[in-house]
Amino acid sequence: MKNEFQVIADLIAKDKKVLDVGCADGTLMKFLKDNKNINIRGLEISKEKVQECIAKGLTVIEGNAEKDLKQFPNKSFDYVVLSQTLQAFLNPELVLDELLRVGKKAIVTIPNFGYWKVRFHLLFKGTMPITKTLPDEWYNTPNLHMCTIKDFFHFVKSKDIKIFKSLALNNLNTSIINESNLGVKNLFADLGIFLIEK
Amino acid sequence: MNTEKKIKTLIVKKPLKLDCGKTIKDFPIAYETYGSLNSKKDNAILVFHALTGDQFVSGTNPVTNKEGWWSYAVGPDKAIDTNKYFVICSNVIGGCMGSYGPSHRDPDQKIFGTNFPVITINDMVNAQYNLLDHFGINKLFSITGGSMGGMQVLQFISNFPDKSKTVIPIATTSSHSAQNIAFNELGRQAITADSNWKDGNYASNETNPGKGLAVARMAAHITYLSKKGLQEKFGRKLQEREDLKFGFDADFQIESYLRYQGSVFVDRFDANSYLYITRAMDYFDLAKQYKGNLSEAFINTKAKFFIISFTSDWLYPTQENKDIVIALNSIGADVGFVEIKSDKGHDSFLLDVPDFLNALKNFLDKSYEEN
Numbered sequence: 001m002k003n004e005f006q007v008i009a010d011l012i013a014k015d016k017k018v019l020d021v022g023c024a025d026g027t028l029m030k031f032l033k034d035n036k037n038i039n040i041r042g043l044e045i046s047k048e049k050v051q052e053c054i055a056k057g058l059t060v061i062e063g064n065a066e067k068d069l070k071q072f073p074n075k076s077f078d079y080v081v082l083s084q085t086l087q088a089f090l091n092p093e094l095v096l097d098e099l100l101r102v103g104k105k106a107i108v109t110i111p112n113f114g115y116w117k118v119r120f121h122l123l124f125k126g127t128m129p130i131t132k133t134l135p136d137e138w139y140n141t142p143n144l145h146m147c148t149i150k151d152f153f154h155f156v157k158s159k160d161i162k163i164f165k166s167l168a169l170n171n172l173n174t175s176i177i178n179e180s181n182l183g184v185k186n187l188f189a190d191l192g193i194f195l196i197e198k
Numbered sequence: 199m200n201t202e203k204k205i206k207t208l209i210v211k212k213p214l215k216l217d218c219g220k221t222i223k224d225f226p227i228a229y230e231t232y233g234s235l236n237s238k239k240d241n242a243i244l245v246f247h248a249l250t251g252d253q254f255v256s257g258t259n260p261v262t263n264k265e266g267w268w269s270y271a272v273g274p275d276k277a278i279d280t281n282k283y284f285v286i287c288s289n290v291i292g293g294c295m296g297s298y299g300p301s302h303r304d305p306d307q308k309i310f311g312t313n314f315p316v317i318t319i320n321d322m323v324n325a326q327y328n329l330l331d332h333f334g335i336n337k338l339f340s341i342t343g344g345s346m347g348g349m350q351v352l353q354f355i356s357n358f359p360d361k362s363k364t365v366i367p368i369a370t371t372s373s374h375s376a377q378n379i380a381f382n383e384l385g386r387q388a389i390t391a392d393s394n395w396k397d398g399n400y401a402s403n404e405t406n407p408g409k410g411l412a413v414a415r416m417a418a419h420i421t422y423l424s425k426k427g428l429q430e431k432f433g434r435k436l437q438e439r440e441d442l443k444f445g446f447d448a449d450f451q452i453e454s455y456l457r458y459q460g461s462v463f464v465d466r467f468d469a470n471s472y473l474y475i476t477r478a479m480d481y482f483d484l485a486k487q488y489k490g491n492l493s494e495a496f497i498n499t500k501a502k503f504f505i506i507s508f509t510s511d512w513l514y515p516t517q518e519n520k521d522i523v524i525a526l527n528s529i530g531a532d533v534g535f536v537e538i539k540s541d542k543g544h545d546s547f548l549l550d551v552p553d554f555l556n557a558l559k560n561f562l563d564k565s566y567e568e569n
């Protein structure tokens with residue numbers, strides 16, 4: 001399991017109810033179910049991935065986060081997880097609001113467009129950056145709204161969303177992001193992980 | 199060998215009050231089982247059949263000598279694996295494969311015809327519930343069915359919330375749409391317009407409204423397929439001829455196919471049963487039973503739901519299946535949902551659609567492991 005999922009799992013207390021939005025093949029869901037006794041649900045848009053989740057014995061709903069989150073009642077999950085997908089929505093702000101309505105807390109991870117390799121790529125090659133967390137070409141990327149760790153940090157603050165924990169990931173290294181080191185983390189982390197609440 | 203010997207029957211002694219207000223008792227429920235009930239009695243699956251189905255789910259139907267209606271899904275090593283599970287299916291009341299219906303005789307030995315009480319989906323499941331007592335099953339492992347079978351699944355779990363661990367409604371709805379009522383009415387009109395119908399008393403008049411019933415089946419059959427599926431299978435292909443004949447014979451293969459479907463249906467189905475069962479479907483509105491709030495139908499159950507729809511099903515479209523998912527999610531129920539890609543229309547659930555059969559098998563087997 002990738003390091004990102006391990007970090008997310010560490011943020012979630014045992015025996016809770018969790019919704020994994022864009023749960024893909026259910027790897028994180030399965031881990032949470034087996035290791036933390038989590039009552040886990042998934043929402044996934046791809047039919048193939050939904051089938052993979054069913055084969056793992058996971059409860060998953062085929063659907064689109066932008067349309068289908070509204071059916072869940074307020075604060076019906078202890079945590080709602082959204083891994084590296086926020087930037088792919090037509091309206092990320094709306095999705096973020098929905099995550100925080102449905103979940104008592106939300107865990108959102110974002111591929112960092114401020115990562116030095118991304119900046120380096122654009123600065124010196126002059127072409128759209130391709131990295132481990134941003135593997136697609138400009139013409140086939142699902143990402144519509146790329147942002148940096150700094151952007152997201154400021155964005156949630158401006159929306160009066162409480163940040164419980166913000167973590168910077170660079171390969172296997174995890175470190176805490178705060179107001180004072182934001183500039184540095186924004187340069188050296190390829191992924192940001194945020195535990196938030198509204 | 200006569201038909202009766204091939205049909206297993208449970209006589210329900212307990213009176214059953216029907217939604218129409220009448221009470222029936224000492225009535226037969228015809229059923230069939232596949233696989234064997236284990237010692238813990240925790241491996242039973244109750245399958246509900248659709249409009250024209252019957253209790254013969256798998257293998258060869260001993261009455262029609264045709265394959266069981268869900269042979270693709272039910273049997274040894276199939277999605278519903280009868281090596282592992284004990285499958286029970288019964289003919290709905292109002293039907294014509296041995297359960298109490300309009301072709302039975304009333305206490306005065308007169309064939310009921312349209313004097314048989316109008317039955318509902320609720321009446322059907324209340325009647326079938328007696329099978330649990332018959333087999334000494336406290337809790338089913340699963341209940342499933344497609345189309346009208348799915349309606350019975352929803353009604354069953356709402357009536358008996360702690361009687362099944364898992365619940366699998368397939369290609370169904372919680373309330374029959376105007377379009378579906380319209381198609382059913384078309385079928386009923388075709389039957390009652392047949393002069394051989396004789397106000398439902400065709401049996402005592404030794405006639406059979408076969409033409410009307412065949413037309414009903416033909417019209418309904420179109421609704422079970424998709425436009426794309428029909429086009430790919432038949433297109434404008436001609437039936438055993440080089441060119442158009444400038445007449446009203448079956449020039450096109452699709453015409454010949456529909457005529458065939460109509461004619462074989464008449465051999466195995468009773469016209470009055472068709473009236474009664476379509477009426478039960480039309481009356482089905484689960485939300486209405488709970489003052490318009492569908493979620494209330496499921497508020498008392500802890501069962502795990504898995505809902506399946508098909509992309510090309512325009513009779514019970516994905517949205518109507520999703521409405522059930524939404525009602526369940528709004529009360530925090532355990533519900534999974536998948537829409538299977540298929541060009542085979544509403545009939546997809548009866549056919550060899552691997553994604554569907556795999557999903558069904560995986561859901562059942564994984565849920566059973568967690569038992």
